[in-house]
Amino acid sequence: MSDLAIKVQQLSKQYRLGQVGTGTLKHDLNRLWHSVRGKEDPYLKIGQSNDRTVKGESDYAWALRDISFEVKQGEALGIIGRNGAGKSTLLKILSKITSPTTGEINIKGRIASLLEVGTGFHPELTGRENVFMNGSILGMRKWEIQKKFDEIVDFAGVAAYIDTPVKRYSSGMIVRLGFAVAAHLEPEILVVDEVLAVGDAEFQKKCIGKMKDVSTNQGRTILFVSHNMSAVQNLCDTAMFLKNGEFVSKGPAKQIVREYLSERNNLLNYKEYEKHLKYVKVEQVKDKIIISAEYHTDQVFDSPQLGFVLYNNEGIPIFGSNPYIENIEIDKTKIIEGKIVLEILEPKLLDGDYILSIWFKDKFNSYIEDLECLTLSVSGMTTNKQWDQSFIGNVVPKTIWHFS
Amino acid sequence: MSTHKNATSNWTESIQVKRSLFDLRLKEVWNYRDLLIMFVKRDFLATYKQTILGPLWFVIQPILTTLMFTVVFGGFAKISTDGQPKIVFYLAGITIWNYFSESFNKTSSVFVTNASIFGKVYFPRLIVPLSIVTSGLIRFAIQFVLFLSFLIFYFFKSGSLVHPNMYAFLTPLLLIFMAGFALGTGIIISAMTTKYRDFTYLVTFGVTLLMYATPVIYPVSSLASKYKVIVMANPLSAIVETFRYAWLGSGTFSWGALLYSFTFMFLLLSIGIVVFNKVEKTFMDTV
Structure with missing residues (x-):
């Protein structure tokens, strides 16, 4: 192809995890010793894929591994993936x-x-x-x-x-x-x-x-x-x-x-955490959406709050809220555990899968920020007919019609 | 249809793991010369904004240092100044030495201090140390004018031994030598500090030690011959000594010493550029 602008072949990038210290020097010297003898870098053979949620054993991680692609001249290429996918x-x-x-x-x-x-x-x-x-x-x-x-x-x-x-x-x-x-x-x-x-x-x-x-x-x-x-x-x-x-x-x-x-969307409607939150859950109960979470900690919370944003399956935010933007005062100070339940009565959603991001914080600290971590399947929330959502949108308006 | 055949090989740029050690891309540095000028301008403007005395600081600092040297080394320690007025003697040494030490100090931390820019955009990294050495010239020019005014004063004072001579025309050459040394050692250190910060600590007292190993506060003629060999082995000595010989007329001058100095500088600079080029590709991962 003569009209290529970029051609990437077997591109990989390895990062060393942890801190630079005497251990680094040891590895550097070993690497130098290998290269003096004309051998391959011994640390290239190891390393784990870059899954941040699992703590790996190796000191090295591959931020990119064996990426090959071509971009044509005049092409506008979008690079997508979750955080840590290697885009940056x-x-x-x-x-x-x-x-x-x-x-x-x-x-x-x-x-x-x-x-x-x-x-x-x-x-x-x-x-x-x-x-x-x-x-x-x-x-x-x-x-x-x-x-x-x-x-x-x-x-x-x-x-x-x-x-x-x-x-x-x-x-x-x-x-x-x-x-x-x-x-x-x-x-x-x-x-x-x-x-x-x-x-x-x-x-x-x-x-x-x-x-x-x-x-x-x-x-x-x-x-x-x-x-x-x-x-x-x-x-x-x-x-x-x-x-x-x-x-x-x-x-x-x-x-x-x-x-x-x-x-x-392989996500669940329920997620457990090691710290701060026991779990967070989202479900459709008849024509309502209910988000619930239980929190616990070894320290005290001052006015714990839960926030969320709900996106449609194209990643576009539909709505979101938290007590702060609703001007709600929470008079729960110095507590170590409890439960938050949020009932969302309006708007009603049309059938389909939605994604949620969750935040958990209190007056002073932000504890959890989990983007796009839950999924919600909606069906039969409204009595309206289902229609093409890319055309009319995802939410059902609350309406009063007047004919005369 | 040769164009079609060549289609796969007419890339304008290739990013590879290994680049030849001697592919220094100096042409690319030249293409970015406008950026060098912008950096010099920014350094100059940004240094004296928000100060009351502004560029006067460039003058105050050498005056105070000279006074201190005059009192401590000339007065208390009674170190010879080759029969020259103490003030011009020290000022000459400080003026040329400051150019080296300032440039060296700043180039040696180039990667660490510019990490935020280097992490966001590519340009030949060598531009930054080059701009530091260049903006140092502005500072030098101001301090040199100060030195000249003292020199003129002592020149017309009766009974003075100040004899500027034809060798004064070598001054630009001496500056180039100094710039080469500052750049060469500075970028070698900066390349090493990206991973191991230990070298940063070496720089601060290293420069001070080096000053005492260079005839800044004493003339070479005052040394016993066994020390003279050691001091003249320091390639910076010939530069300082020549500078003083040219403007004051005292001390020694030798083409051989200058040639030694130049060779040393050339080697150091070449090694520096090669090392710098190697490090600039990956330093973002370690800095």
């Missing part, structure tokens, strides 16, 4: 921030990566100085930045403050200025991490729009890592699914997102 490691290797343990990557064209917006911004320098600073760090020449300067400032919408030090900027303005610089790079390949998670909704839309424009109209290749399945489907034509550092599948974005989400 892959981006770091592609951006040349770190180098692979084994394998090879071939690239055609200039590559620019956007793992953070506003890298190198110095608070004491003005917006103008920082645009030049950031642009140079991203590999632009001074004249290139000069040529695009007005466009950048315009896109960021900070023209009035351009000669003010950025320490006087709001965080939103810094993000906008940072993204604006990156968006005006002209690389053949753009590597983007979830930087869009910051900034207000309107600006996020603008960013996605800009990237879409860059990929479809200017024929550039984009690699996009995100947890936001709707952003991936919106921006990318193809997607790649990684799991515990290993390649699972690559194909049309819609199909791969569905695969990822169904994989995730």
Whole structure:
């Protein structure tokens, strides 16, 4: 294939777990001894796959193992997977921030990566100085930045403050200025991490729009890592699914997102914990959703609270709540165990599988943050007809019709 | 249809596990020269913002050091200054030495202090130590002007032995030597500190020790011949001694010593760049 932009072959990355100390020196010396005799690195043979929930025996872990894939020119590829799947490691290797343990990557064209917006911004320098600073760090020449300067400032919408030090900027303005610089790079390949998670909704839309424009109209290749399945489907034509550092599948974005989400649906509606929470459970009881949890600890809690967010099977949040946003005072102080039961009466959900994230905290500490950890199967919650949910949405409105 | 045949081999870039030890990518460094200038500018602007005296600090520090040396080494210890006025003698040594020690101190912690930028974006890492050595020149220029004003004062003072001569034109060369040493040793240390921080502790007192092994506060002529050999084995000695010979007219000058210094610097710098290039690929995993 002559129109490839990136070809990745048998890429692996091994990390050493634990701390650097005298043990490291011993391993380093052993490795050196092997290489002097022309032998293979002895530590490459060991190591475990990167499953974070299980504590492994080995000192080494594979953040990526034997990944091979190709990206065509002009392709917008979404990289998806749970936390720890190796997405960020892959981006770091592609951006040349770190180098692979084994394998090879071939690239055609200039590559620019956007793992953070506003890298190198110095608070004491003005917006103008920082645009030049950031642009140079991203590999632009001074004249290139000069040529695009007005466009950048315009896109960021900070023209009035351009000669003010950025320490006087709001965080939103810094993000906008940072993204604006990156968006005006002209690389053949753009590597983007979830930087869009910051900034207000309107600006996020603008960013996605800009990237879409860059990929479809200017024929550039984009690699996009995100947890936001709707952003991936919106921006990318193809997607790649990684799991515990290993390649699972690559194909049309819609199909791969569905695969990822169904994989995730192997979750139960009940989960036990070692600490803080005994269990948390979600179930449908007739036309209500009930979330319940029991907590216990060796210390005391002050106003323990449970929070949740419920997503549809495309990973889009439908609703969520906790006592804090509902302005509910909990007068339970200094308790060591108890039970929380939450009854959700409205809204009613249409039939299907939903995913929940759970938080457990009290006034002072956050104890558990478990993203996408439970699943809820809903059936017959409403007497309404079931309809295509990608068309009318997942929830049933409470309505009163008037005909006259 | 040769284009089609070549299709698999016309990659513009390849990321591999092993890169040749001598593939130094210096051309790439050149492509990023605008970034070097930006770093120098940022260093300069950011250093004196939020201070009252601003760039004056570049001048105050050598003045105080000179006064201290004049009192302690010249006054109490009565170390010879080759018949030169103590102030210009010490100031000459401090000016050129400061350039080395500042640049060395900063380059030796490049990876650790820039980890947050290095972790987010790629550019040739060598740009940062190069920019440090370059911004050191601005500081040197300011301190050099200070030195020159004292020099002019003593030059016109009657009965003084200050004799600047033609060798003063070697000053840029001496600076390049100093920059080479600071860069070479600095990047070797910085490459080693990414994994083992032990070297950081070595740097602080190492520089101080090195200063006493270099004729900064004493002239080579004041040494007994057996110590002279040791001091002149230090490749930095020839640079400091030449600098003082050129501007004050006292001390010794030898092309041989300078050549020795240059060879040493060249080797150190070459090793440094090779080591640095090797480490920059994986340091993010260990830093």
